[in-house]
Amino acid sequence: MEFIADEMLGKLARWLRILGVSVITDLGMGNFDDLALKAAEERNCVILTRDENLFKRAVKRNIRVEFVPEDPIRALAEISAKYGIQLEINLDKTRCPTCNTPLRRVRPEEAIGKVPDAVVRSGKQILVCNKCNKYYWTGTHYENMLSELEIARSLRGR
Template sequence: MVGGFVVDGMLGKLCRWLRMLGYDVVYLGGNGSDDELIRLASEQSKILLTRDFPLYRKALKMGLKAIYIDSGILEEQLKQVALNCGIKLSIPLYGSRCPICNHPLRMCSKEDVEGKIPKRVAESSNLFWVCDGCGKVYWIGRHWRDIMAKLRKVQLEVEGKGKSYL
């Protein structure tokens, strides 16, 4: 079981996607020094994901779990993480996290989010999630279908590869 990730400032998009998949992901943006990222990964027993090869090597020398992400393409990044960590690339209905602030999302009723969503969404959707951290509301819409298609495509590639980048 993967306990979560610490992600460097070059992997913000990957961070958001991993949170949607339900993983606890620490992301400091461009404000985190290498030492801070290593400290957080160590203290929280998380896997360090980085595009910075010297940081990756330093983490390994310190006995930390780390993955060097060698691609700038999101699909390739997801594939590397899935192959190295054995994670499934699917968004859980229960247990997803807010891509913005990392708080767990809570499924709620349409009544709970009235006034916080567009009228057309209220008329066409029945599943809603709210973040108690930042207040953002999520629902299944066109964007969701695009996300799911991308995840399915990458998951199929992962299942066909069966090799590790480590």
């Protein structure tokens, strides 16, 4: 399953990628709505939007589309419930929140000089995006994300 999300939904897009779901946000040059509709038809994607006009155009063309709530965690709860997405981070499936490329786990030795020494020594999981060359690890930010996911799970339960 693959989603297309517009720029307004940056945080939701990042969340879905972290959960291992592919979300396209960059459709190249041109009118975003036109490109989104075309790409959704060709690739059979679901469009996520808060733009009423885009929503209506998609419905008219029988393209799967979701009008999502403004709050990203609430949006995540709704979309994950509807599409059966697990609200858990699987480090073997997670994608780069910035560019959507699947991340690769690296051994601590491989990350020397790329992440703080304390992280290398800590035994935390380290991952890299081979496209943007960005390193990620299971630090404080990761812990915060886990509590946000907890909130999303509780919203979904209701």
